[in-house]
Amino acid sequence: MKLVRVIAASAMMGAATWSGALAATPESTEPIKIITNNWTSQLVLANVVGMLLQQMGYNVEYTPSDTQLQFTALANGDMDFQVEVWEGSMLESFNKAVAAGAVDLGAHDAVTREDWWYPKYLNEVCPGLPDWKALDACAAKFATAETGTKGRFVGPPADWGKHYSERIAALGMNFQEVPVGQAATLWAELQAAYDRKEPIVLFNWTPNFIEAKFEGEFVEFPEYAPECFTDPKWGLNPDAIYDCGAPAKGYLKKAGSARLEKTWPAAAAFLKKVDFSNPQIAAAAAMVDVEGMTPEDAAKKWIAENEATWKAWMN
Ligand code: TMO
Numbered sequence: 001m002k003l004v005r006v007i008a009a010s011a012m013m014g015a016a017t018w019s020g021a022l023a024a025t026p027e028s029t030e031p032i033k034i035i036t037n038n039w040t041s042q043l044v045l046a047n048v049v050g051m052l053l054q055q056m057g058y059n060v061e062y063t064p065s066d067t068q069l070q071f072t073a074l075a076n077g078d079m080d081f082q083v084e085v086w087e088g089s090m091l092e093s094f095n096k097a098v099a100a101g102a103v104d105l106g107a108h109d110a111v112t113r114e115d116w117w118y119p120k121y122l123n124e125v126c127p128g129l130p131d132w133k134a135l136d137a138c139a140a141k142f143a144t145a146e147t148g149t150k151g152r153f154v155g156p157p158a159d160w161g162k163h164y165s166e167r168i169a170a171l172g173m174n175f176q177e178v179p180v181g182q183a184a185t186l187w188a189e190l191q192a193a194y195d196r197k198e199p200i201v202l203f204n205w206t207p208n209f210i211e212a213k214f215e216g217e218f219v220e221f222p223e224y225a226p227e228c229f230t231d232p233k234w235g236l237n238p239d240a241i242y243d244c245g246a247p248a249k250g251y252l253k254k255a256g257s258a259r260l261e262k263t264w265p266a267a268a269a270f271l272k273k274v275d276f277s278n279p280q281i282a283a284a285a286a287m288v289d290v291e292g293m294t295p296e297d298a299a300k301k302w303i304a305e306n307e308a309t310w311k312a313w314m315n
Helices: 003-021 040-053 067-075 086-098 131-137 164-172 183-197 258-263 265-273 278-289 295-305 307-314
Strands: 033-037 060-064 081-086 105-106 113-119 151-155 176-180 201-206 216-218 252-256
Touching: 033 040, 033 067, 040 060, 040 081, 040 265, 040 278, 040 295, 040 307, 067 086, 067 252, 086 105, 086 113, 086 252, 105 258, 105 265, 113 131, 113 183, 151 164, 151 265, 164 176, 183 201, 252 258, 252 265, 258 265, 265 307, 278 295, 295 307
Parallel strands: 033 060, 033 081, 151 176, 151 201
Antiparallel strands: 081 252, 105 252, 113 201, 113 216
Protein backbone atom coordinates (compact mmCIF):
# COMPACT_ATOMS: atom_id res chain seq x y z
CA MET A 1 0.00 0.00 0.00
CA LYS A 2 2.75 2.36 1.02
CA LEU A 3 4.83 1.35 -1.94
CA VAL A 4 1.93 1.86 -4.31
CA ARG A 5 1.41 5.33 -2.92
CA VAL A 6 5.06 6.20 -3.37
CA ILE A 7 5.00 4.96 -6.93
CA ALA A 8 1.79 6.82 -7.64
CA ALA A 9 3.17 9.99 -6.09
CA SER A 10 6.42 9.83 -7.99
CA ALA A 11 4.60 9.09 -11.23
CA MET A 12 2.44 12.13 -10.64
CA MET A 13 5.44 14.23 -9.80
CA GLY A 14 7.12 12.97 -12.93
CA ALA A 15 4.07 13.89 -14.93
CA ALA A 16 3.94 17.29 -13.30
CA THR A 17 7.58 18.00 -14.07
CA TRP A 18 7.19 16.71 -17.60
CA SER A 19 4.15 18.82 -18.41
CA GLY A 20 5.67 21.75 -16.51
CA ALA A 21 8.74 21.70 -18.74
CA LEU A 22 6.66 21.44 -21.88
CA ALA A 23 3.71 23.60 -20.88
CA ALA A 24 5.42 26.68 -22.29
CA THR A 25 6.27 25.32 -25.71
CA PRO A 26 4.75 24.53 -28.06
CA GLU A 27 1.35 25.96 -27.12
CA SER A 28 0.15 24.73 -30.50
CA THR A 29 1.66 22.41 -33.11
CA GLU A 30 0.28 24.53 -35.91
CA PRO A 31 3.21 25.90 -37.93
CA ILE A 32 4.39 29.47 -37.31
CA LYS A 33 4.66 31.04 -40.75
CA ILE A 34 7.95 32.91 -41.12
CA ILE A 35 8.24 35.33 -44.02
CA THR A 36 11.23 35.17 -46.36
CA ASN A 37 12.22 37.95 -48.78
CA ASN A 38 14.70 38.31 -51.63
CA TRP A 39 17.87 39.63 -50.02
CA THR A 40 20.44 37.59 -48.18
CA SER A 41 20.62 38.91 -44.61
CA GLN A 42 16.85 38.52 -44.32
CA LEU A 43 17.04 34.92 -45.53
CA VAL A 44 19.77 34.07 -43.04
CA LEU A 45 18.03 35.76 -40.11
CA ALA A 46 14.66 34.19 -40.99
CA ASN A 47 16.34 30.77 -40.94
CA VAL A 48 18.12 31.51 -37.65
CA VAL A 49 14.82 32.42 -36.02
CA GLY A 50 13.03 29.44 -37.60
CA MET A 51 15.67 26.98 -36.43
CA LEU A 52 15.62 28.41 -32.91
CA LEU A 53 11.82 28.15 -32.79
CA GLN A 54 12.10 24.52 -33.90
CA GLN A 55 14.60 23.93 -31.13
CA MET A 56 11.99 25.31 -28.73
CA GLY A 57 9.55 22.70 -30.03
CA TYR A 58 7.57 24.73 -32.56
CA ASN A 59 6.68 23.79 -36.09
CA VAL A 60 7.64 26.44 -38.60
CA GLU A 61 6.93 27.05 -42.26
CA TYR A 62 8.82 29.49 -44.48
CA THR A 63 6.54 31.62 -46.63
CA PRO A 64 8.11 33.74 -49.38
CA SER A 65 6.56 37.17 -49.85
CA ASP A 66 7.47 40.61 -51.10
CA THR A 67 8.23 43.62 -48.97
CA GLN A 68 4.83 45.24 -49.42
CA LEU A 69 2.32 42.36 -49.75
CA GLN A 70 3.76 40.68 -46.65
CA PHE A 71 2.22 43.41 -44.50
CA THR A 72 -1.28 42.63 -45.72
CA ALA A 73 -0.55 38.97 -44.92
CA LEU A 74 0.63 39.87 -41.39
CA ALA A 75 -2.43 42.03 -40.80
CA ASN A 76 -4.71 39.20 -42.00
CA GLY A 77 -2.91 36.51 -40.02
CA ASP A 78 -1.97 34.62 -43.21
CA MET A 79 1.72 34.92 -42.23
CA ASP A 80 3.11 35.30 -38.71
CA PHE A 81 6.57 36.79 -38.50
CA GLN A 82 8.94 39.14 -40.31
CA VAL A 83 12.46 39.52 -38.89
CA GLU A 84 13.57 42.58 -40.95
CA VAL A 85 11.25 45.58 -41.24
CA TRP A 86 13.36 48.39 -42.73
CA GLU A 87 12.22 51.91 -41.98
CA GLY A 88 13.62 53.32 -45.21
CA SER A 89 11.51 51.16 -47.49
CA MET A 90 8.67 49.72 -45.42
CA LEU A 91 7.63 52.43 -43.01
CA GLU A 92 4.39 53.32 -44.78
CA SER A 93 3.15 49.77 -45.39
CA PHE A 94 4.26 48.69 -41.91
CA ASN A 95 2.30 51.51 -40.24
CA LYS A 96 -0.78 50.60 -42.29
CA ALA A 97 -0.41 46.94 -41.29
CA VAL A 98 -0.15 47.78 -37.58
CA ALA A 99 -3.27 49.92 -37.88
CA ALA A 100 -4.97 46.90 -39.48
CA GLY A 101 -4.00 44.39 -36.76
CA ALA A 102 -0.36 43.40 -37.28
CA VAL A 103 1.89 43.70 -34.22
CA ASP A 104 5.08 45.74 -33.77
CA LEU A 105 7.45 43.30 -32.03
CA GLY A 106 10.11 45.91 -31.34
CA ALA A 107 13.39 47.05 -32.84
CA HIS A 108 16.77 45.42 -33.28
CA ASP A 109 19.87 47.19 -32.03
CA ALA A 110 20.83 47.72 -35.71
CA VAL A 111 20.65 51.20 -37.26
CA THR A 112 19.84 51.10 -40.95
CA ARG A 113 20.05 53.18 -44.09
CA GLU A 114 18.83 52.47 -47.62
CA ASP A 115 19.60 54.94 -50.37
CA TRP A 116 21.57 55.88 -53.48
CA TRP A 117 25.22 54.92 -53.05
CA TYR A 118 28.41 55.36 -55.08
CA PRO A 119 32.03 54.12 -54.94
CA LYS A 120 34.43 56.49 -53.21
CA TYR A 121 36.64 57.01 -56.29
CA LEU A 122 33.82 59.15 -57.74
CA ASN A 123 34.48 61.88 -55.15
CA GLU A 124 37.27 63.04 -57.50
CA VAL A 125 35.16 62.68 -60.64
CA CYS A 126 32.17 64.66 -59.31
CA PRO A 127 33.40 67.40 -56.96
CA GLY A 128 30.93 68.18 -54.20
CA LEU A 129 29.76 64.61 -53.62
CA PRO A 130 28.06 63.21 -51.57
CA ASP A 131 25.64 66.14 -52.02
CA TRP A 132 22.84 65.21 -54.43
CA LYS A 133 23.19 68.48 -56.36
CA ALA A 134 26.81 67.63 -57.12
CA LEU A 135 25.67 64.22 -58.33
CA ASP A 136 23.03 65.83 -60.51
CA ALA A 137 25.55 68.27 -62.00
CA CYS A 138 27.63 65.22 -62.91
CA ALA A 139 24.72 63.28 -64.48
CA ALA A 140 26.28 63.11 -67.96
CA LYS A 141 29.11 60.94 -66.61
CA PHE A 142 26.52 58.31 -65.61
CA ALA A 143 24.76 58.30 -68.99
CA THR A 144 24.36 54.98 -70.82
CA ALA A 145 22.92 53.95 -74.20
CA GLU A 146 19.74 53.07 -72.34
CA THR A 147 19.35 56.42 -70.55
CA GLY A 148 20.50 58.75 -73.37
CA THR A 149 21.59 62.12 -72.02
CA LYS A 150 20.39 61.27 -68.52
CA GLY A 151 22.45 59.61 -65.85
CA ARG A 152 21.59 56.03 -64.97
CA PHE A 153 20.58 55.22 -61.43
CA VAL A 154 20.70 51.45 -60.93
CA GLY A 155 17.56 50.93 -58.90
CA PRO A 156 16.24 48.10 -56.71
CA PRO A 157 13.80 45.38 -57.77
CA ALA A 158 10.32 46.84 -58.24
CA ASP A 159 8.80 45.05 -55.24
CA TRP A 160 11.07 46.83 -52.75
CA GLY A 161 8.60 49.69 -52.62
CA LYS A 162 10.89 52.62 -53.33
CA HIS A 163 9.80 55.86 -54.89
CA TYR A 164 12.97 56.76 -56.75
CA SER A 165 11.42 57.71 -60.08
CA GLU A 166 9.11 60.01 -58.12
CA ARG A 167 12.10 61.41 -56.21
CA ILE A 168 13.99 62.08 -59.46
CA ALA A 169 10.96 63.92 -60.84
CA ALA A 170 10.25 65.79 -57.59
CA LEU A 171 13.83 67.05 -57.39
CA GLY A 172 14.04 67.70 -61.14
CA MET A 173 17.11 65.52 -61.49
CA ASN A 174 18.75 64.67 -64.77
CA PHE A 175 18.70 60.95 -63.93
CA GLN A 176 16.68 57.91 -64.93
CA GLU A 177 16.06 54.88 -62.76
CA VAL A 178 16.85 51.51 -64.32
CA PRO A 179 15.67 48.86 -61.84
CA VAL A 180 17.31 45.45 -61.59
CA GLY A 181 15.33 42.21 -61.35
CA GLN A 182 17.20 40.87 -58.33
CA ALA A 183 19.75 41.98 -55.73
CA ALA A 184 22.59 39.93 -57.26
CA THR A 185 22.44 42.17 -60.36
CA LEU A 186 23.08 45.25 -58.21
CA TRP A 187 26.33 43.72 -56.95
CA ALA A 188 27.35 42.46 -60.41
CA GLU A 189 26.89 45.98 -61.82
CA LEU A 190 28.84 47.46 -58.92
CA GLN A 191 31.69 44.95 -59.29
CA ALA A 192 31.98 45.57 -63.05
CA ALA A 193 32.11 49.37 -62.61
CA TYR A 194 34.41 49.16 -59.57
CA ASP A 195 36.98 47.01 -61.39
CA ARG A 196 37.27 49.66 -64.12
CA LYS A 197 36.77 52.71 -61.84
CA GLU A 198 33.76 53.73 -63.91
CA PRO A 199 30.91 55.95 -62.71
CA ILE A 200 28.02 54.10 -61.10
CA VAL A 201 25.34 55.13 -58.65
CA LEU A 202 23.10 52.38 -57.35
CA PHE A 203 20.72 51.38 -54.62
CA ASN A 204 22.48 49.99 -51.56
CA TRP A 205 21.88 49.65 -47.86
CA THR A 206 23.58 49.14 -44.54
CA PRO A 207 24.13 46.81 -42.74
CA ASN A 208 25.23 44.79 -45.75
CA PHE A 209 28.26 42.80 -46.89
CA ILE A 210 29.15 45.67 -49.24
CA GLU A 211 30.89 47.72 -46.56
CA ALA A 212 33.48 44.96 -46.03
CA LYS A 213 34.25 44.72 -49.75
CA PHE A 214 33.78 48.14 -51.39
CA GLU A 215 34.54 51.70 -50.33
CA GLY A 216 31.74 54.12 -50.95
CA GLU A 217 29.21 56.58 -49.61
CA PHE A 218 25.52 57.32 -49.63
CA VAL A 219 24.35 60.34 -51.61
CA GLU A 220 23.06 63.04 -49.26
CA PHE A 221 19.58 64.07 -50.33
CA PRO A 222 17.42 66.64 -48.51
CA GLU A 223 17.02 65.21 -45.02
CA TYR A 224 14.06 62.90 -44.47
CA ALA A 225 11.03 64.01 -42.48
CA PRO A 226 7.71 62.12 -42.27
CA GLU A 227 5.89 65.05 -43.94
CA CYS A 228 8.04 64.56 -47.04
CA PHE A 229 6.02 61.43 -47.83
CA THR A 230 2.61 62.97 -47.18
CA ASP A 231 2.65 66.74 -47.67
CA PRO A 232 3.53 68.11 -51.13
CA LYS A 233 4.13 71.57 -49.65
CA TRP A 234 6.93 70.24 -47.49
CA GLY A 235 10.44 70.39 -48.96
CA LEU A 236 12.10 71.82 -52.07
CA ASN A 237 9.26 71.02 -54.43
CA PRO A 238 5.96 72.52 -53.19
CA ASP A 239 3.94 70.36 -55.59
CA ALA A 240 5.40 66.92 -54.93
CA ILE A 241 6.00 64.38 -52.19
CA TYR A 242 9.18 62.25 -52.07
CA ASP A 243 11.49 65.29 -52.48
CA CYS A 244 13.85 63.95 -49.78
CA GLY A 245 16.17 61.08 -48.95
CA ALA A 246 15.41 58.02 -46.84
CA PRO A 247 16.08 58.16 -43.06
CA ALA A 248 19.86 58.18 -42.48
CA LYS A 249 19.46 56.44 -39.12
CA GLY A 250 16.49 54.18 -39.71
CA TYR A 251 15.14 51.44 -37.49
CA LEU A 252 15.07 47.72 -38.14
CA LYS A 253 12.00 46.20 -36.54
CA LYS A 254 10.29 42.86 -36.20
CA ALA A 255 6.63 42.39 -37.01
CA GLY A 256 4.13 39.68 -36.16
CA SER A 257 0.54 38.67 -36.76
CA ALA A 258 -2.08 39.14 -34.04
CA ARG A 259 -2.53 35.36 -33.89
CA LEU A 260 1.18 34.91 -33.12
CA GLU A 261 0.69 36.38 -29.65
CA LYS A 262 -2.61 34.56 -29.12
CA THR A 263 -1.63 31.11 -30.39
CA TRP A 264 2.04 30.97 -29.37
CA PRO A 265 2.61 33.54 -26.57
CA ALA A 266 5.98 32.07 -25.51
CA ALA A 267 7.18 32.21 -29.12
CA ALA A 268 6.01 35.82 -29.35
CA ALA A 269 7.90 36.64 -26.14
CA PHE A 270 11.04 35.06 -27.62
CA LEU A 271 10.66 36.90 -30.92
CA LYS A 272 10.33 40.22 -29.08
CA LYS A 273 13.76 39.55 -27.56
CA VAL A 274 15.44 38.63 -30.85
CA ASP A 275 17.96 41.39 -31.48
CA PHE A 276 20.61 41.58 -34.20
CA SER A 277 23.33 44.24 -34.46
CA ASN A 278 24.84 45.92 -37.55
CA PRO A 279 27.99 43.72 -37.60
CA GLN A 280 25.91 40.55 -37.14
CA ILE A 281 23.64 41.42 -40.07
CA ALA A 282 26.56 42.45 -42.31
CA ALA A 283 28.27 39.15 -41.45
CA ALA A 284 25.07 37.20 -42.18
CA ALA A 285 24.91 38.72 -45.67
CA ALA A 286 28.64 38.11 -46.25
CA MET A 287 28.34 34.39 -45.50
CA VAL A 288 26.01 34.11 -48.49
CA ASP A 289 27.13 36.91 -50.85
CA VAL A 290 30.88 36.59 -50.31
CA GLU A 291 31.46 33.05 -49.02
CA GLY A 292 28.76 31.47 -51.19
CA MET A 293 26.96 29.59 -48.42
CA THR A 294 23.25 28.82 -48.58
CA PRO A 295 21.10 30.86 -46.17
CA GLU A 296 20.32 27.60 -44.32
CA ASP A 297 24.00 26.72 -43.81
CA ALA A 298 24.80 30.32 -42.84
CA ALA A 299 22.01 30.17 -40.23
CA LYS A 300 23.37 26.90 -38.81
CA LYS A 301 26.83 28.43 -38.57
CA TRP A 302 25.48 31.55 -36.87
CA ILE A 303 23.59 29.43 -34.32
CA ALA A 304 26.69 27.32 -33.62
CA GLU A 305 28.83 30.42 -33.03
CA ASN A 306 26.41 32.58 -31.03
CA GLU A 307 24.96 30.32 -28.38
CA ALA A 308 25.19 32.87 -25.54
CA THR A 309 23.32 35.44 -27.64
CA TRP A 310 20.33 33.27 -28.56
CA LYS A 311 20.11 31.54 -25.19
CA ALA A 312 19.54 34.95 -23.62
CA TRP A 313 16.59 35.49 -25.98
CA MET A 314 14.97 32.27 -24.77
CA ASN A 315 14.91 33.24 -21.09
C1 TMO B 1 15.08 46.17 -47.66
N1 TMO B 1 16.46 46.25 -48.21
C2 TMO B 1 17.44 45.93 -47.18
C3 TMO B 1 16.61 45.33 -49.36
O1 TMO B 1 16.65 47.50 -48.67
